[in-house]
Amino acid sequence: SQQGEEDPQALSIQEGENATMNCSYKTSINNLQWYRQNSGRGLVHLILIRSNEREKHSGRLRVTLDTSKKSSSLLITASRAADTASYFCATANQAGTALIFGKGTTLSVSS
Amino acid sequence: DAGVIQSPRHEVTEMGQEVTLRCKPISGHDYLFWYRQTMMRGLELLIYFNNNVPIDDSGMPEDRFSAKMPNASFSTLKIQPSEPRDSAVYFCASRGRGGAYNEQFFGPGTRLTVL
Numbered sequence: 483s484q485q486g487e488e489d490p491q492a493l494s495i496q497e498g499e500n501a502t503m504n505c506s507y508k509t510s511i512n513n514l515q516w517y518r519q520n521s522g523r524g525l526v527h528l529i530l531i532r533s534n535e536r537e538k539h540s541g542r543l544r545v546t547l548d549t550s551k552k553s554s555s556l557l558i559t560a561s562r563a564a565d566t567a568s569y570f571c572a573t574a575n576q577a578g579t580a581l582i583f584g585k586g587t588t589l590s591v592s593s
Numbered sequence: 594d595a596g597v598i599q600s601p602r603h604e605v606t607e608m609g610q611e612v613t614l615r616c617k618p619i620s621g622h623d624y625l626f627w628y629r630q631t632m633m634r635g636l637e638l639l640i641y642f643n644n645n646v647p648i649d650d651s652g653m654p655e656d657r658f659s660a661k662m663p664n665a666s667f668s669t670l671k672i673q674p675s676e677p678r679d680s681a682v683y684f685c686a687s688r689g690r691g692g693a694y695n696e697q698f699f700g701p702g703t704r705l706t707v708l
Contacts, residue, residue, distance in 0.1 A: 524684055
């Protein structure tokens with residue numbers, strides 16, 4: 483069963499705008515990871531946030547984690563057409579050895 | 594390193610045929626994962642190995658699916674006999690030591706079409 487659920491399912495914005503995607507999960511976690519998938523490609527790791535962290539930055543990416551609400555958000559600032567992709571959140575399974583992925587948010591950035 | 598390598602990239606077969614998907618993980622990684630991705634069900638974990646040993650195969654949909662990892666640099670996912678509902682993109686991923694804190698590296702996937 484899926485642990486994470488992304489919201490919205492699809493998002494369309496203009497270049498230069500910010501994109502925010504949300505992820506909710508059900509059980510306690512050690513960490514939460516975000517991945518990107520370009521059309522026809524495999525997933526690529528973007529960023530990992532540990533359960534004792536509240537916010538993390540990497541370039542134009544900002545991830546927040548609220549363990550009390552069991553939710554995370556991924557913010558992409560100053561979006562570019564190249565950011566067009568699907569974005570997935572993932573949390574570890576009970577054993578902490580495998581990742582369970584949500585269904586993803588499809589982001590379209592138009593120029 | 595070339596990353597995770599999967600073959601073939603595309604496979605078209607007829608219902609009832611045997612299909613074998615192949616994966617070469619990143620050298621030194623001790624975890625290997627097989628996923629299936631469809632529009633309806635998203636990305637599903639099928640099975641994963643640690644040090645060539647299957648740890649959890651609860652995601653394998655049916656007995657028609659089997660996976661092996663004879664050595665640290667090679668794994669196969671076999672479907673016999675294949676059915677149209679098996680059509681999907683199958684991904685292999687590997688991960689180094691450190692438990693779930695480590696990122697997974699995905700291969701490009703095999704797009705399987707069963708007619």
